[in-house]
Amino acid sequence: MSIRTPPPILVFGWGNPSRGDDALGPLFIDALAGRALPGVECLTDFQLQVEHALDLRDRQRVLFVDASVDVGHPFEVSTVLPARDTSFTTHAVSPQVVLSVFEDLERCPPPPSTLLAIRGEQWALGTEPSPQAMARLAAALDWAQAWCTTSPPAPEGG
């Protein structure tokens, strides 16, 4: 829809603000947006979806941020590559699938992407994020600010 050139870095967090630690993704986005980092666009949604592949257009780097039960304390960082996994178990999809859909739509490799998974434990509707999760969020924000303001390593052979 838009013809503007997007900021080179996209940080995309997702989750439901009313489901306990699932709020970590949108809270992270709110807090990082508040730091007004140059060249960084912060987007959020309830769930990661196929059309979010379109948000990856013209980006130099992407950071996906979500709450997860399957990571160590306080958070884990991993490289995300396109994958044709079968995470289509609900209306939501995985970051790997978003990258894969990007490849199919744009006929080019997706921007280098990183997943920041912040550990969470409780997800009940109507509950606040736990104090432990909020502490991990603060640590994750500091890491992300450094990630956003550090030049990425040159690609191999480049």
Added chain:
Amino acid sequence: MSFQLETATVASDTLRRVAIDPVSRVEGHGKVTILLDEDNKVHQVRLHIVEFRGFERFIQGRPYWEVPVMVQRLCGICPVSHHLAASKALDLIVGATTLTPTADRMRRLMHYGQILQSHALHFFHLSSPDLLFGFESEPGRRNIVGVAEQFPDIARKGILLRKYGQEVIRLTAGKRVHGTGAVPGGVNRSLSGAERQLLLRDAYQMIAWSREAVEIVRRIHEQDPTLYDSFGSFESNFMGMVAPDGSLDLYDGALRARDADGRILFDQVDYQTYDSLIMEEVKPWTYMKFPYLAALGPERGWYRVGPLARVQNCDSIPTPFADHERRTLLAYAGERPMHATLGYHWARMIEMLFAAETIKDLLHDDDIEGDELMVSGARRREGVGVIEAPRGTLFHHYQVGDDDLVTMANLIVSTTNNNQAMNAAVREVARRYLDGRELTEGLLNHIEVAIRAYDPCLSCATHALGRMPLEVRLVDAAGEELDRRCRQ
């Protein structure tokens, strides 16, 4: 009361249990359990879904003006539907019985944007893999990435249709998520000229792609009528909302129901009286209730809602292309209504076309840029808001005290309205495809295909990484696990 195959008539300790847990590509956690005997004969099939039960408590005690925003957090997939249904109910609390033209157009635009994006997501991303590749095709390909590989143009259009619907929502609700556009008594914004032009620029393309989508699903249906007319087919009543002239209106109107032969059971019933029209039955094996028409009782009064019900319940569709497609579907069905579960896909695409045409019409209406946004009147203590959400009729009912706090909330969501229908569909499919056969992933996917046709949405926006495998367990009569398959 119990329906055929709902409860096994032989001792359950002589049967083995198969669980599809969770059902994939539906919103939230669904589980199907099937009881089989030694010869794989099906004795019992149940769809269990853990749904909204805590949500009413989530709402009670909150100031009424917070509710249209907070109910969006009930659901990661149809937040706009809850936003609008709550706003409609709370319009009555603030005495706003008739909204300004601008508020009406803005809400309708938001709603049809939601219909467009939701139907596009469901057909292109969740169901088209089954329909394009076949129910028993290789599971690794039976997904949107497989569609994008083999049918890149279809996948691309599906994504852009959905993106367009999301843009409509963003510009009418004010934000990409957690919008605040509708408020009790009206809306808090209208479109600017630039926003209107931005959306108009692509509106005709969306209509063209929606027409293509109807064509795709109609052709799929017509190419294999033996499968599509009979798969998960059963007779039921249909219920939905229609405009005063009987035409399709997904935002407002009154309730109409037809029986399995298409005869009108009731018409133009004010939804403020829904609680005398509909009752809900509780079953011990599931948290989800079973609504039925009170006048007919639980055995004969259960009904279907959603696209197939709506397209056949109305007398016409007020946009030309969609109405043409409605008449094509009715002609295909013949003298009686279409009862085939897979007919939902066809009807859903007709509704998507209706939404695209309606969005275009609303964007050409100058009231969309008006500045009279709010009305109010004599304060009331109770209100019911009903909307035809993408998956079917959605009821929000609130009572509010003099202190402005919500004292009672009752929600009947679309998926609950289709509960008995989904159970009937999986029983029919199990009886026809599984009975007496060795189970395979492809056969079990038939069960999921039947459920997915209804696009059940269970508001499960918690989606921590790695938490949604499809697990199928075979358990013997003693409860010992014999086999397990897990689709990560």
